Amino acid sequence: MTMLAGIPLRTAQWDWDYFLHQRREVLSLWPSGSELQGDDAIAAGVAYHKAQPWWKYASLRNKRAQQEQRIQLVPQVGHALTEQTIAHMQCSEDLGPDRWYVLTDTYTRKAEYAKAQDAVERSRRDGFSYLNGYPLAAHGVSGARAVNECTRAAVGTDNNDEDARLPWEIALAAGWTWGTIKSIEELIQHSRDFPVDRNIHNQQYIDRLAAHYTEQGVPILRRASANLPGWDSLGFKVTVSLLEVLLSAAQGVKFIDLSIGIGMNLVQDVAAIQALRALAREYLDKLGFGDVEIHSWTYFFLGDWPLQRGQMVGQLALNATISALAGCSGMYIKSPDEATTTPTGEGFREAMEICGQVVRLVAGQRLPESPELATERAMIECEVRAVVAKIMELGNGDIAVGACRGFETGVIDTMFSPYRFLKGKVKVVRDANGALRYLDPGLTPIPREVAEYHRECISRREAKEGTQAGVRWIVREATWASRSLRDEVAERSY
Amino acid sequence: MTMLAGIPLRTAQWDWDYFLHQRREVLSLWPSGSELQGDDAIAAGVAYHKAQPWWKYASLRNKRAQQEQRIQLVPQVGHALTEQTIAHMQCSEDLGPDRWYVLTDTYTRKAEYAKAQDAVERSRRDGFSYLNGYPLAAHGVSGARAVNECTRAAVGTDNNDEDARLPWEIALAAGWTWGTIKSIEELIQHSRDFPVDRNIHNQQYIDRLAAHYTEQGVPILRRASANLPGWDSLGFKVTVSLLEVLLSAAQGVKFIDLSIGIGMNLVQDVAAIQALRALAREYLDKLGFGDVEIHSWTYFFLGDWPLQRGQMVGQLALNATISALAGCSGMYIKSPDEATTTPTGEGFREAMEICGQVVRLVAGQRLPESPELATERAMIECEVRAVVAKIMELGNGDIAVGACRGFETGVIDTMFSPYRFLKGKVKVVRDANGALRYLDPGLTPIPREVAEYHRECISRREAKEGTQAGVRWIVREATWASRSLRDEVAERSY
Amino acid sequence: MDRSSRRQPVVVLGTIGHDAHIVGSSVLRIALEEAGFKVVFLGAVVPAEEFIDAARESAADAILVSSLYGMARIDCSDFGAKCEEAGLGHVKKYLGGILVTDPEAWDQTEQIFRAQGFDRVYPPQTKTDVAIADLKRDLGLD
């Protein structure tokens, strides 16, 4: 495969006819799509939606939670069978999750529907889930409606990777009201060699679809996530999320959640969340999308989680505390099973209690403004403005085109990615306070003052530890959070 | 009983002869004391101490942890039998607790040694612990040495209430290296009608004993705690801890831990810890105790803990996070059993993992200085200075005498106390951010600006909730933290 | 006997033994008063005998004992028998707080204290409503 498939991209709302043309093809990818052929199917979907109460809508829950100053919690689910998935969800229903985050399985994410179907049958036979998510296309609208109707929460999906167009058609037709749409993040995280332009094009399709429902009066919410791995720089995450926001707004999406995977340094995480919010608002307004409603969300640390249950739940609660102190609208939580198995319903029930308690106690508390926070935020803003400007420049003002060129030129880059077309020149380490810093920004256009600031922070740790930053640090930090306390004590000299 | 027993008090180091005179009486309170009669016994205790490695000393661990920027964790234990107590401690030994906090049982705390002995025998017979702590006097030096020798941690005791003189003699002779000494706090928390002057006098005995060991080269550490209930005002806690510090320094104690029971509002807790530290240093220096070494510690919330295990561990981790962000030297942790039973060894093992993980991840992070933090700290300092000045005035410059008069006049006062001689006119409620505020400062000499600030914060919550502050709030807040999430969701209208 | 002429029911309340935990009983006191009971509040650190004397003096309908600090087994031993002796056999006796020390099944804990003479024994964090509803039922007040 090559990095570009040669698809002509443009960051502007698709013609409805162009969309419909693509749609016929998408719906024929798998039998469950065929039922949705024709404009009528969309109308039927819209009608189903309109019969739903307000609290099935993530967008409306956002507003309400803000009024109530309540922080929302979102557990996750996804097993091969609809029954398994529903059983998992029932475990937490009385704890009132605001949304259910239904992850699709990897086959579905790669549009390998036959394999997913196969695994569903094997799972049914063996009474076991052979899939790491819920195969939306395999179960079709009827399965997805059953999932939707088993809960008072707003049901949504995360199912990109490469092609999530069909699963989104099914989800929306089934009354699901929100989902994560990604392209840039997905390549960096999940792909080996899928073309960038094709991925962005697929994303535009979904955004256009969501916008169409919204135009019909159904307030579909799109989550613009940058839950990139926990070892990535916060500035990079903000850049990625911001690009997703702008691509999405261009397709007519009106309700967007900003979402940052936290790094577990309180000040830096809060700074990133604040910076993303300010930048998103500023760029949206500047580009004529003043009517887009945005909310700040977090995603729990996407790095190594410890095996020991006590350590695990401690880390969970810390993630909830940081998210709450950042004043976010809500958070995507993890379960105590994170490091050992596919999360269970019981695990998420416990996680709902853990995070629910933290959020309740921290309600109303915020990390106060301070010079440290202001510096951190300014550094992130400075970095993101520079990178986004470069991308705009590379695309002659078009973000989608610029993003493709960004991949080519190393302007978009990070470490630990399976994506072969990424330069992989960036190196990130933690400083003495646990904040993430560029040891090497590679070819990314990080402004000099930012690079120097990061370098200084790293030097302080070097001085403190008497070692030099390098690959050793990176390797050690890959298992920093998951390190067993017992081992650590055993190494103490007393 | 009356509030004063008529014991002549003076805040100055006791003559050694005066001490020895009291000592004969103390050691005859129970057979296990008789072995310690005579100066030789102290010398033998000192000799045992000197054979111990540095890490058995809480005072030296404080220094080392500070160098290593490691935050110390202290689990608790206390069952009727020595074997039960040791078995509990073994559960966490590989997780390297820095200290073991050995709580004595209530009979021992009230010097009712015969009853404690009786319960020990019943416990032995039934294989059950009939006591809520470890009966130090019943088990004597040999039992206490067995407890000391089963761990690498520094073993210490918390055993006041009314009279802890004998248990302290036993603990120090057995090589325990630290403990909590309290008088003012204890009356407010644990007594119905024990005379204030007698309690302070008993405290002075223990401080004098600890100072004597220290003079012999054994660096005994005294914890000056204000782990008053979680509903108390932070300013009040700082006042109480500060008074204990000064009483103790006067007896010649050289290593003092400041300890604040946190209220779970991040900014206010950090402010209290910082204020206490600054004030303790200032008053110690001013009064000629510049050589006293102090460290800041926290004690987990002493209010209601939830029954649900998930909520429970979330609250645990939050307490650890706040303590770590305050930059304390260490913390007294609670276990997931807190709300249901006497804590188990397994429970504390889990708590060590939970809090250990939080502390490890937060290491190096601090709540940055900010105007909010500065205001909160200034308010607490202002309050404490005013109250301490008033106490000094009441005592004609003598703290011990002033404290007695403080109880009489309502200068020392709080709500929810079993102590009959307290005025009980103070009312404390939480504001909209969960910070603790005086709704009514009673007769305490809270400066007007502090009272007004608190009142303003309360008004903001009144406005937000559309209710008026009063007894209803206090009642609701008594079970605020322990409220079940499930119940809360059930009350939601969606 | 109609409602209006019925005298106000009287309840003796406090925390037993050397137990200093006063928050729970203070909360309970307020709830009972709001529910129309006359409460003889003894506070905390109250010997068993003081409960009995107070109940006798006030002709109480019920004695509500709180215990949190883990020594209820000792503090409450023979509470029922002592009441009986004092002629208070007919008075309802409730016990609540945190009665479990070593982890054990609730049934077992409950049985131990029922054997000590309590009519009702409550698990940790029982809501005040529950106790009040029970009281009304047991005293035939509804």
Place this chain on the structure above:
Amino acid sequence: MDRSSRRQPVVVLGTIGHDAHIVGSSVLRIALEEAGFKVVFLGAVVPAEEFIDAARESAADAILVSSLYGMARIDCSDFGAKCEEAGLGHVKKYLGGILVTDPEAWDQTEQIFRAQGFDRVYPPQTKTDVAIADLKRDLGLD
């Protein structure tokens, strides 16, 4: 054959199937190289066939497969048989990562993957030292 004349041991390493988790294998790669192995690193999202081809081409002594995303049961089915077919029966085959999906006893998980032809199967978060020590033992390098 003395140590010095022995050729450098070769290991093929990567993350199998559609699995994108590359951090674990990257860490393992560095550790293996530091321990003196020649590593043919395939990265992540690597089909089973690619492991086999690479092992054949490099005359590898061992194949180290990483899988974290929960679909190892499918991705690794018949891995041993496929190797056998390709004439790689003698090559050591290790599997690690996060192989459990539904909670189950580790013995059971291990058995399932041993039946798929792996010589060693590792539980989550196995330290790189452990795998290297096993490799040295299995390849007779010590």
